[in-house]
Amino acid sequence: MARITAGVATSHIPALGVATDLGKTEEAYWKPAFAGYEWTKAWEAEQKPDVVILVYNDHASAFDMRVIPTFAIGCAEEFQPADEGWGPRKVPVVHGHPDLAWHIAQSLILDEFDMTIINEMDVDHGLTVPLSMMFGQPDQWPAKVIPIAVNVVTYPPPSGNRCWALGEAIARAVASFPEDLNVQVWGTGGMSHQLQGPRAGLINTEWDNRFLDRLEGNTDALRHIPHIEYLRETGSEGIEMVMWLVMRGALGRTTRALHRHYHVPASNTAVGHIVLEPITELGDTE
Template sequence: MAELIAGVGVSHIPALGVAMEGDGSGPAAVVHEKFAPVRQWVRDLELDTVIVIYNDHASAFSLELLPTFAIGAAESYAPADEGYGARDVPVVRGDANLSWHLIDSVIPAGFDLAVAQKLDVDHGLTVPLTVLFGSPDEWPVTVVPIEVNVVQQPTPSAQRCFDLGRAIGRAVASYPGGSRIGIVGTGGMSHQLQGRRAGHINTVFDQMFLSAIVDKPQALTELTNTDYIREAGSEGAELVMWLVMRGALGDDVSCVHSGYHVPVSNTAAGLVAIDNRGSSR
């Protein structure tokens, strides 16, 4: 059967993608120092596919049509034009067979995923790929994109996201073949882009989250959506997508790498890499 090797939680802000595309010199040096070490570890894992949990930024969906959860089931996903042209990154290669296995497993388990057989993906998905793999001519893995609504209320709770991850983990464990699979939860950390709290950063909360997501994820599921917004800002509420990633992993995990940086953009950027190979579900 397939094996879920690892999970990664990582921010997806565009500025992080720009910083990680370069050679790590100049102003980007501090970002590379904190985020680039995970690349060799991911390379050594020799993953076949990554499941990427992300939110769409009105590229494929809109406020008029925004599913709570959606999954891509295509052979490829083009970088979306977000109003200023698409990111100059490779087309994302899909794994339609794994997508349909997840669909056939997770929907009967009680999670009503919208199925997208055509889907353009924006920086929410492609920036994490840049963080993990740099700027290759072709992404070295296939991808299953899973979109989560963290944009318009009502949004799914932290517990619901964690439970979705559990269902995904069970589905991967029943997938025939020997695929080596990773899962990436994207978004955050604390930031708010508008209103009276624009520029809000909560480093204490972010550092707590980076630790708890590894060892005490259930404590994070007890926080309400209002708690996440209060502590991490309106866009910091994206952190529930990391709980989908963590829910897919087992209990006996280990933290391989963790990084945190607050750049000029007033968006706290974080990363945690989790080895799942010691886990039993």
């Protein structure tokens, strides 16, 4: 059967994509941010995931104020890079896994999650930047991708508890898929940042690192953080971190951190990145 072997979380800062595309990753400003992903690139090359379930938020590329799904799943054969105002990124087309995606959609809906099923969707930096950070600049992405889009742009976003529960439901769906697949779940966005208003430029390093601490082990305290705490402590865009909780929920009760990276700043955002593996009750990896 299909199995979730790891969880990955990362910021999806658009400037990281620009630096990648323009060959600036070795420049003094950018090098420390990118250095923390070198371990993961080598690890991903060894792990060779068949499918990445990639949790991200759209930035008015596929959705706008006319349609605001709380949770959406992409079930298409492929997803084109979006034009976010300066032309699409010159990155590979994202190939989906429709069979697994439709299976997950069915399982989640019967598990009482009201998913929006998307059969045509361009994907923006929220999805393509994480692929660049983990896989570099290949001619073709080495894994199929199932996009899970979460509304963290327009009030009200889902709670952390609901996102964690969605991850648990995704794990049940994957475990019931009969094909032998190595599946990873990625959560993206964050960390602390605010892009506008009197608090523009806010970064809360202490809070970010506490959040990273609690992704490892067997605590589920993160699922109970209220929206107001994200807003107060991490800025208006820090709410993106609830998407990391979908990933964490999919890994089961206990996790071990394989790699962790934190850097300030990249553009006006804190860069956070962690790689987790699920642990069984007997202490073995899943």
